[in-house]
Amino acid sequence: MSLLAIDDLRVSYGEIEALRGVSLSVEAGEVVTILGANGAGKTTLMRAVSGLLGKRGGQIAFDGQDITRAGADRIVRLGVTQAPEGRRVFGTLSVLENLRLGGFTRPGAEVRASIEQAYEMFPRLRERSAQLAGTLSGGEQQMLAIARALVGRPKLLLLDEPSLGLAPIIVQAIFRSLRQIADSGVTILLVEQNARSALKLADRGYVLEVGRIVLDGRADTLLASPEVQAAYLGKGHAPG
């Protein structure tokens, strides 16, 4: 049984159908990535899984439980946390307060231990723990968003565009951390525009286009596929 099973998911904003029957699955221990252009519906999918959006049709099951209509707080309690697109740290709260909020649903002693682990992974956050999150650099805010999601002790970590707007060297550092997180046994569903880094990290991938899955497969297969190379890796443009 898959950890996350999405079946024929449909989500609309008014008349506009953002997801037109998306089906995918994530097995426990896997890293799965979803590639797609702007407006393909990647963020909509992440927000729908986290329970922030209503669904017009289809089903989402997590760990064997139907969460299609579950509230966002219940989904977090079941073990799905998210580092959302654009980082969304609480800018006027301190770094430490942000991390504590990540553990809102968890017992206090465990949260303290999780924050300690997060500090070991991102030492910069420890140095800045008393600082307001809004004063951090973009890369540091992304680290905070990921660390905050980890403090919730997820079984499934949703990451929405963790490389967005960051310098290449920071992106590398973020992806090294993601590798470390994946190796520690956390299942990851990653949405990315940086297809190469995402596919190198992932076990499997899906390609989302205008609300539909158009391609899926093992990450190395996708990395080698001409369609993916042409559309997402900037290679293989046909001459002329």
Place this chain on the structure above:
Amino acid sequence: MGTFVQQVFNGLTVGGIYALIALGYTMVYGVMRLINFAHGDLCILGAFIGLTLLSGAAGSGHPGVALLLLAFVLAIAVVAAAGVLLEFVAYRPLRRADRLAAVVSALGASVLIENGIMIVWGPNVHVFPSGLLPETVWHVAGAAITFVQVLIILASVVLMAALYVFVHHTKFGTAIRAAAIDQDTARLMGINVNRVIVTVFVVGPALGAIGGLFVGVYYREAYFTMGWVYGLYAFIAAILGGIGNIPGAMLGGVLLGLFNAFAAGYISSSWQDAITFALLIGILLVRPTGLLGERVAEKV
């Protein structure tokens, strides 16, 4: 010197009351970006509930302080329940609607509560029973400071400190601040934002009920339109401090009370409002987001 000290104490007393009521406006605005125009009326509902209990028990031989305490407990309970009901009936169904719809609903709720008070208690001015509290007067540097004033000032300080500790140093308080910054991301933390909103509609009206009852005890009167009068002052205090900002509401309330008192004491009590508002306009011209506010412009 005597006038000065006198006006400081008068100002702090009224300012403490304004601050207690202003906190309700600012907390609701902080989380929901909504001005709860019915808040002032809720507070005065607290004054009437306290009045009814105190008038009924006056002369019963029970100690005044105990009766007053009971009046506060009852007023807080009823007004907090009314606050939750108000949110459920008047605001929750409109949460995804246009902002203007919620404003109209808030104004409607205000009129409803005000008229409800008039139907139950009548349109006359009610006088609070005397002799409940010690009539002690302290003479300090030429000023006369009453027991009621000291009680109101001390209670306001304690309540505001307690609220500050709750909001800034507890887990649920941090969740309230998080929901005020970004509701969706607060949900991603596992925070039940509905519960945050209900909490705000318990705490704000509870503090407001205390403020409203203090108005009654201090001025020894209650009338059904009083919610508008003190609601407006408190709302202005919240704006002055920076609406959405809890320490701002405290600061705004105290400053407004002091302005009021000094205008009345040094210039003329009939010009007190005009002078207060002129000063307010001046401050807002220099700091449009209020003294401690930062993010008003971004979401209204």
